[in-house]
Amino acid sequence: MNQTEEITQEVETVVVGAGPAGTAAATVLARHGREVLLIDKAGFPRDKCCGDGLTTLALRELEKLGFDPLLQRSWKVVRKVLLRSPSGTERSFPLPDGAGYHAAVVPRTDLDSALLDLATSQGARAKLGFTLRRVEPNSSTIDVLVEENAGGTKQRIRATNLIAADGMWSPVRKSLGLNSTNYFGEWHALRQYFQNVDGRAAEDLFVWFEADLLPGYVWSFPLPGGRSNVGFGIHRGAQHQVGEMKQLWHELLGRSHISGALGSAAVAEAPAKTWPIPARIGRSPLSGPHTMFVGDAAAATDAMTGEGIGQALLTGRLAAQAIIEHHDPTEHYAKSVRQELIADDRMSRALIPMLARPWATRGALWLSGSTAWTRRNFARWMFEDYPRALLVTPRRWHRQMFSNHAAFQQHRRSQP
Numbered sequence: 001m002n003q004t005e006e007i008t009q010e011v012e013t014v015v016v017g018a019g020p021a022g023t024a025a026a027t028v029l030a031r032h033g034r035e036v037l038l039i040d041k042a043g044f045p046r047d048k049c050c051g052d053g054l055t056t057l058a059l060r061e062l063e064k065l066g067f068d069p070l071l072q073r074s075w076k077v078v079r080k081v082l083l084r085s086p087s088g089t090e091r092s093f094p095l096p097d098g099a100g101y102h103a104a105v106v107p108r109t110d111l112d113s114a115l116l117d118l119a120t121s122q123g124a125r126a127k128l129g130f131t132l133r134r135v136e137p138n139s140s141t142i143d144v145l146v147e148e149n150a151g152g153t154k155q156r157i158r159a160t161n162l163i164a165a166d167g168m169w170s171p172v173r174k175s176l177g178l179n180s181t182n183y184f185g186e187w188h189a190l191r192q193y194f195q196n197v198d199g200r201a202a203e204d205l206f207v208w209f210e211a212d213l214l215p216g217y218v219w220s221f222p223l224p225g226g227r228s229n230v231g232f233g234i235h236r237g238a239q240h241q242v243g244e245m246k247q248l249w250h251e252l253l254g255r256s257h258i259s260g261a262l263g264s265a266a267v268a269e270a271p272a273k274t275w276p277i278p279a280r281i282g283r284s285p286l287s288g289p290h291t292m293f294v295g296d297a298a299a300a301t302d303a304m305t306g307e308g309i310g311q312a313l314l315t316g317r318l319a320a321q322a323i324i325e326h327h328d329p330t331e332h333y334a335k336s337v338r339q340e341l342i343a344d345d346r347m348s349r350a351l352i353p354m355l356a357r358p359w360a361t362r363g364a365l366w367l368s369g370s371t372a373w374t375r376r377n378f379a380r381w382m383f384e385d386y387p388r389a390l391l392v393t394p395r396r397w398h399r400q401m402f403s404n405h406a407a408f409q410q411h412r413r414s415q416p
Contacts, residue, residue: 050108129150347389
């Protein structure tokens with residue numbers, strides 16, 4: 001058998017993409033005794049452009065997977081959020097104190113590697129360094145053709161189910177002929193890591209609503225050891241173009257309230273990186289022949305903030321549950337995703353035009369900061385502690401809907 005000869009392998013479920021969405025699906029399936037194979041073109045650990053922030057939604061999904069944050073040395077718990085209005089007014093929004101976590105920050109290099117380890121520890125198999133070439137649906141199965149990056153060995157893997165967790169420009173979706181044309185995402189973001197951060201950004205999470213970026217924003221997310229993930233996002237169609245971002249970044253870093261928060265000793269670790277963010281859940285395909293799209297491949301990102309780790313974990317889990325619970329999972333998966341996320345996406349989209357106006361953003365931040373109750377609950381709503389569209393979806397109403405428990409209550413550790 002020569003190096004390029006196709007090898008046939010059969011497996012119940014193939015997951016293409018070993019990011020949070022793919023590993024969440026693989027972990028749930030393997031834990032239920034199902035046969036699952038993870039495929040990724042990269043070797044791990046590998047970097048992934050991201051803000052590295054974990055919302056309460058993401059933390060709860062990680063907890064359901066059995067993820068242990070205490071094993072992550074780069075894990076940083078967030079206790080309060082500092083928001084700066086377009087007028088220059090800064091307000092502190094504390095997250096609820098007590099047991100558990102409502103927000104945290106961890107580099108994707110570490111998070112994704114830990115999630116891959118979790119999936120394989122449960123029995124999932126991983127095939128890293130293999131690039132997807134195409135998929136070929138059959139009547140009751142789907143063939144996944146991959147090629148090893150080093151050596152060119154080709155393999156044909158036959159699966160009953162395929163979970164595509166392969167990003168915004170999903171090769172699986174392209175191979176199935178389901179691609180959207182001329183789509184570049186709702187958001188585009190830039191990220192740069194800083195070290196020797198000795199200002200307030202070493203401990204606190206900052207979001208700056210700059211009048212010339214709205215509805216975009218600048219962030220600084222703290223990491224252990226005096227490091228921070230700093231960046232900004234712009235909404236496509238707003239006043240700035242993607243091509244201007246790196247030049248604009250230098251100007252933003254020179255603004256006194258941003259440089260002051262980082263401190264005089266802060267230095268960039270490496271060049272800034274940019275990436276597109278899809279946020280059109282329900283308007284991109286959620287399923288295809290024997291296939292379910294999850295995470296960025298399903299454009300499952302918060303349209304208002306561009307955050308997507310929580311949605312990736314959620315869609316991955318829902319895909320796995322559909323396989324476990326239903327003979328024909330694709331239809332049930334699409335229905336469950338719509339039920340979980342469509343109303344919140346519509347709410348976020350409705351708010352974006354308002355947040356593009358400086359006066360509206362100033363007013364919203366002023367109202368949200370007017371009392372201790374509004375400050376606490378606005379911070380929780382911002383970090384997806386409860387759904388965006390909670391107030392207009394009566395099916396979600398219950399007596400404790402504003403007092404959900406934090407994630408990882410049993411894991412709380414002392415952090416400033």
